[in-house]
Amino acid sequence: MSVRRLARSSGEPIAAAGVPEGTVLYDGVCVLCSAWFGFVAARDPDARFRFTPIQSPYGRSLAIRLGIDTENPGTNAVVIGGLAYLRSDAGLQILRRLPGWSWATGLLGVPRPIRDWFYDLVARNRYKLFGRTDTCMVPDQILARHILSATTPVD
Template sequence: MSQSSVILFDGVCNLCCGWIRFLIRRDKKAAFTFVALQSDTGMTLLETVDLKAENLTSSNINTIVYIKNNQSFIESEAVLEILTNLGGIWRIFGVLRLIPLSLRDRIYRYIAAKRYSLFGKRTSCFLPTPENEKRFSL
């Protein structure tokens, strides 16, 4: 699998799965590959990116991870980097980088910690539709 633009997401989180569906509909160039954190591929990829500084492992990860050209982004920076790379009108969200990273990540972590209670949790991992299956690595 090419690691040029890979998004690792929580495959049982309704908010996260909604975010992935949002991206699929808008990513007309099919630039992103999607991997559930719970999958074998997701766990393997987590081991290859430098998350040690963040003290994250596959068992305690509470963030989306965006890998682009062997560089990894997490939390709010991952979301903003994804939107910027999505292109078009979505690049406007890059202006949110004017907000200090510590504040953005504090908000991100609050939502991440409450995501199951606010948006619900699936009983099984998100499965792509047949037409989008090639965009996922399971």
């Protein structure tokens, strides 16, 4: 088993040197995932989190680097401090950094296998429960500030 696959299955963060701080990788055709993007963007006025869909060239290369299946991604990812967090850790790492959501840090006390079991259940059924689009959404001006691509300058 590769180091990336082992890290992904164990839930441990994966080294992500060179990936901009706050990069969030998400499934751009997933309605739930796109709603998550909108939720975070609305609560992140300083655009600390920058999103890239797995379906974009940059997102695809990042997903491959992190060992995420580009055809059927079962996780989002966020890069914090040079480490990529996956599954429930990714969501909680984002939430705890949003104004008014620091209480989410307490959820890290729930054992990862339990958190990830629920995460995986929703991830496996996300298209059935919430739907799927044929293309990634076109962001409005507010959301556009939070888009990251290979050519986006990062502060």
